[in-house]
Amino acid sequence: MHKRRSLVKPMLITTTTGYILAAYGPYLSDSSNNDASIQKDILVNNKDGILNWIDEHDIVVVDRGFRDSTGMMRALGLDVCMPDFLNGRRRFDALEANRSRFISKIRWVVESANGRVKHFRWFSQTIQNSTIPQVRDYLQIACALINAYRAAAISSFSNDDQIAAEMLACLHEPNLLRTRLNNEILHWTTNDASNIINFPILTIDQIRVITV
Structure with missing residues (x-):
């Protein structure tokens, strides 16, 4: 609950250029549906045949919210990159801080993709409960339009x-x-x-x- 309204949230899987590979949800945004729980649900139930298009040693870049699902991802042979935790310390050492910066330099495209979805006015406003059954379809249409007509979130350069x-x-x-x-x-x-x-x-x- 947030601001006295029930929230639903999707989960996007993108490439490092921001291209949206898959859009899942919507999931009820409550304590039972944190990022790790949603990720487990997607993998355990092989949503959209995800296990058919991931290979061993594929690199998955996630934030700290996926902490409880890293074991499952590694069990599937995926290489997981996630920022370190302070674990009671005041600061990271230099290597940990640098590793976290490496991950942030790649992972920001996910936030960019989420922001692009919210550029659609319908997704940036309060929606009626009666439209919840159609949210998944609308989300996938929006993601398809973004992939088709928006430039990549990041472009390659010669250097x-x-x-x-x-x-x-x-x-x-x-x-x-x-x-x-x-x-x-x-x-x-x-x-x-x-x-x-x-x-x-x-x-x-x-x-x-x-x-x-």
Whole structure:
């Protein structure tokens, strides 16, 4: 329940480009139907023949909400990528944080696909209970239209391999800022970049290199 209204939710499976492979649901949005439970239902019941089009060692990228279904996915031979958990700690170590960033850099296309569905006005408003039996059909029609007429959420560029190589090279890099904060006593000050001599002016390409 949210804002005194009953909610239903779908689940989308997408490729890394945002192409929607399958749309499941709607599921009643309650404590019994979290992401992991829905994923288990899809796999156990082989919804839409999903087990026929996944292969051993296919990589599945999910968020932490799928924690309780990772065992089933691995039992089916899938390689699961999911961000780490703090488990009572205050922060991740550098490797865990970098791995989580890797996953986020891929998984955002799922949120993009969900957002595209909500661009259809019918899905962004309150719907009548009488239309619930048709929600699945409407959802699949919307997803088909998105696949047919919307551009991919992410496009390939000539330097994709270079970016991937640089990311992998940085995976095991230590957190130098954290090291400095631990070893030095630093204080925040207020300043204006225009008053700092030789403050760097970066081009968009230089910013892309820094933020890989």
